[in-house]
Amino acid sequence: MQWHKNFPVLIIDDEIEATNATGRALGHIVEHLQSREFKVLLASDYDDGRLVFNTRADLGCVIVDWDLCLEDDGCDTERPIELIDAIRARNYRLPIFLCTERLAVEEIPTRVLEQVTGYFWITEDTPDFIAGHIEQAAAEYVAHLLPPFFKELVQYAQQYKYAWHTPGHTGGVAFLKSPAGRNFFNFFGENTLRSDLSISVPELGSLLEHSEVVGQAERNAARAFGADQTYFVTNGTSTANKIVFHGRVTPGDVVLVDRNCHKSICHSLIMTRVIPVYLTPTRNSQGIIGPIAPEQFNRDSVAAALAANPLAAGKTPEDVAHVVITNSTYDGLCYHVAPLEQGLSGFVGGLHFDEAWYAYARFHPMYQGRFAMADNPEAGDCPLFATQSTHKLLAAFSQASMVHVKDRHLGDPASRVDPKRFNEAFMMHSSTSPQYSIIASLDVATAMMQHGGGRALIGDCIAEAVAFRRKLRQVQEEAVAAGGWFFSPWQPATVDGQDFAAVGAARLESDPACWLLEPGAAWHGFDSLAPGHAMLDPIKVTILCPGIAPDGTMDETGVPAALVSRFLESRGIVPEKTGPYCFLMLFSMGVTKGKSGTLLAELFQFQRHYQANTPLADLFEDLVEHHPERYGAMGLKDLADQMHAHYRQNRMSVIVRDVCDELPVPAMIPAEAYDHLVQGRVEEVPLGELEGRIAAAMVVPYPPGIPVIMPGERFGPETRTIVQYLGVCQEFDGAFPGFESENHGVLVRREDQGLRYYISCIR
Numbered sequence: 001m002q003w004h005k006n007f008p009v010l011i012i013d014d015e016i017e018a019t020n021a022t023g024r025a026l027g028h029i030v031e032h033l034q035s036r037e038f039k040v041l042l043a044s045d046y047d048d049g050r051l052v053f054n055t056r057a058d059l060g061c062v063i064v065d066w067d068l069c070l071e072d073d074g075c076d077t078e079r080p081i082e083l084i085d086a087i088r089a090r091n092y093r094l095p096i097f098l099c100t101e102r103l104a105v106e107e108i109p110t111r112v113l114e115q116v117t118g119y120f121w122i123t124e125d126t127p128d129f130i131a132g133h134i135e136q137a138a139a140e141y142v143a144h145l146l147p148p149f150f151k152e153l154v155q156y157a158q159q160y161k162y163a164w165h166t167p168g169h170t171g172g173v174a175f176l177k178s179p180a181g182r183n184f185f186n187f188f189g190e191n192t193l194r195s196d197l198s199i200s201v202p203e204l205g206s207l208l209e210h211s212e213v214v215g216q217a218e219r220n221a222a223r224a225f226g227a228d229q230t231y232f233v234t235n236g237t238s239t240a241n242k243i244v245f246h247g248r249v250t251p252g253d254v255v256l257v258d259r260n261c262h263k264s265i266c267h268s269l270i271m272t273r274v275i276p277v278y279l280t281p282t283r284n285s286q287g288i289i290g291p292i293a294p295e296q297f298n299r300d301s302v303a304a305a306l307a308a309n310p311l312a313a314g315k316t317p318e319d320v321a322h323v324v325i326t327n328s329t330y331d332g333l334c335y336h337v338a339p340l341e342q343g344l345s346g347f348v349g350g351l352h353f354d355e356a357w358y359a360y361a362r363f364h365p366m367y368q369g370r371f372a373m374a375d376n377p378e379a380g381d382c383p384l385f386a387t388q389s390t391h392k393l394l395a396a397f398s399q400a401s402m403v404h405v406k407d408r409h410l411g412d413p414a415s416r417v418d419p420k421r422f423n424e425a426f427m428m429h430s431s432t433s434p435q436y437s438i439i440a441s442l443d444v445a446t447a448m449m450q451h452g453g454g455r456a457l458i459g460d461c462i463a464e465a466v467a468f469r470r471k472l473r474q475v476q477e478e479a480v481a482a483g484g485w486f487f488s489p490w491q492p493a494t495v496d497g498q499d500f501a502a503v504g505a506a507r508l509e510s511d512p513a514c515w516l517l518e519p520g521a522a523w524h525g526f527d528s529l530a531p532g533h534a535m536l537d538p539i540k541v542t543i544l545c546p547g548i549a550p551d552g553t554m555d556e557t558g559v560p561a562a563l564v565s566r567f568l569e570s571r572g573i574v575p576e577k578t579g580p581y582c583f584l585m586l587f588s589m590g591v592t593k594g595k596s597g598t599l600l601a602e603l604f605q606f607q608r609h610y611q612a613n614t615p616l617a618d619l620f621e622d623l624v625e626h627h628p629e630r631y632g633a634m635g636l637k638d639l640a641d642q643m644h645a646h647y648r649q650n651r652m653s654v655i656v657r658d659v660c661d662e663l664p665v666p667a668m669i670p671a672e673a674y675d676h677l678v679q680g681r682v683e684e685v686p687l688g689e690l691e692g693r694i695a696a697a698m699v700v701p702y703p704p705g706i707p708v709i710m711p712g713e714r715f716g717p718e719t720r721t722i723v724q725y726l727g728v729c730q731e732f733d734g735a736f737p738g739f740e741s742e743n744h745g746v747l748v749r750r751e752d753q754g755l756r757y758y759i760s761c762i763r
């Protein structure tokens, strides 16, 4: 394969056009490279070269003219050193050659010699020799560029074999036989289909047995992510969580569960028929879910939680087979993991961090000590698990996910994670026909993070988020000083007593101390914290809208976030999630500078339309078309005022803060409630008649997508705020068609007296 020919050579030199000996020699080198089918890119100075490097991840080799810095008056050797450092920070293997004609090697700083692949004397070495040398270096580099599984898949797909096995489309050929199929083929392209192979290809190994290149790729990922064992999962973290549960617990076991959990955890509880006992996070008046208080992670408070749970009668902390915690939270709060482990050490059977949104944590020092696979072996004694949706914040196909296991080989041998036994659970939840392109994307996502790549890429995300946060804070402060308002980022107001906007970007990009949730700080609104317990991830930017003061009181006027999100969406900017007065933007690897500048510009636009009370018909054409009577005569500010009045009247900020303050009392385990559902012993009950009834399914308001009621829990005094919350949503949906709340587990019926919510309860 001549793959390296697809990787251009970058030459940074200003003499390429010159009619002197150097210029002629360079010209010959370019010709020789071109005759070897290389594409050559030229840059005339170091800055230009750096720009090309930053925008082209596909370079095969870089040639740097060292003498360039001698020609510029006043230019010192710092310039090329900076360039080479910058390249090496992102790519430690890309061949870099220095070319010089005036300097002897001993005059080139050691720091440079250490980092380059080699050097040429332009006018002495022959162009053919130099071009050949470059080709060899590029080929060698490219040959080791691809991670094991992807490389084998590419090779296999390029062999044009006749397949007599599944999938039945055989490399896409079957699609060509019908018009719809032909369009499908054209859209997805030949490589996608040719690499959609089935498990009958022995060269690629078996995911279920972790053999051959699949196994190699998983072991490589384990090294990169800091695990003892890594399992590639092709059905998302929803499945990864179920695998971990099925591999670790049996019916009747007690499992400690973060109440702020994803619904796949609830499904895991049902499938394994365990008794859940909850760890409860706090919420603030924006409805943002905070961390679980540090004092919940110890034997005494676990004993107290067990004693308070009627289903766990007679159980002791030693009966806790498994603990599952969401890290980081949806809103970007991440725990200092070691104290949690220490607190639970000595009695729990396993500790599982659902890191669906957090696969990048290991690759940047910002997150040091705040993820499951951190290197703190002395912290605890039970096996550790991390489940990560690689597709959510790294670059991989949807459903690409991983399970990482760290087995500390301590304690009871029966509770160790024996790969053979654990694999039974893996196979139970895996298709026998996994998607090979998903596996390849897991392999590539890993390679992207390795050897410093992750640090550079995540560093870019953090830098971009920090720049946006500083700018937004500055704009907001200026607006307030001028008697106006603007959106503001949810983040510490000060760092070491200094105003946030005044703290240098370099510090904010590198010092986790800037992002800690200090106990008692007003901006976050959570109580029960300890210093260092939780940190806000800078890349998850929650933007607050006016309407709720930090202490939770609701202002006279306000701008409900649903309107802002709708406006942004109409401009092609889609927030990750929207609460009553806040929305979340993720600064992931796909975000570029332009994107965050556009966001800021659109926020200004929104404000302008709000102040001008622009007719809704001009902004939300669809909405007005569907509900002309409701919105036809209204402006943006009119609607904001009405929505805010609705929330204010219903004291929304208090409700969202208190919604989960008290745990509902369980009447049966989730699995038993599910049995009733399967057997049809359920009925739909309107909100007003819920008292005393038992929920048959979980109720999950979106956002944040966290269950407020779990199956088997009884509606009673403890759930009044939850029912009240659902009541406010029900009325809101009736009053503001087109802005309906999303509540999974709630049946919505339009009746004569208006819109009504029903919840599925056990009969």
Ligand SMILES: *Cc1c(COP(=O)(O)O)cnc(C)c1O
Pocket (backbone or CB within 6 Å): 235, 236, 237, 238, 239, 261, 262, 264, 326, 354, 356, 357, 389, 399, 401
């Ligand atoms: C999204 C998510 C999951 C499920 O992940 P998928 O890859 O979408 O299946 C699990 N846990 C949490 C906390 C999530 O946010």
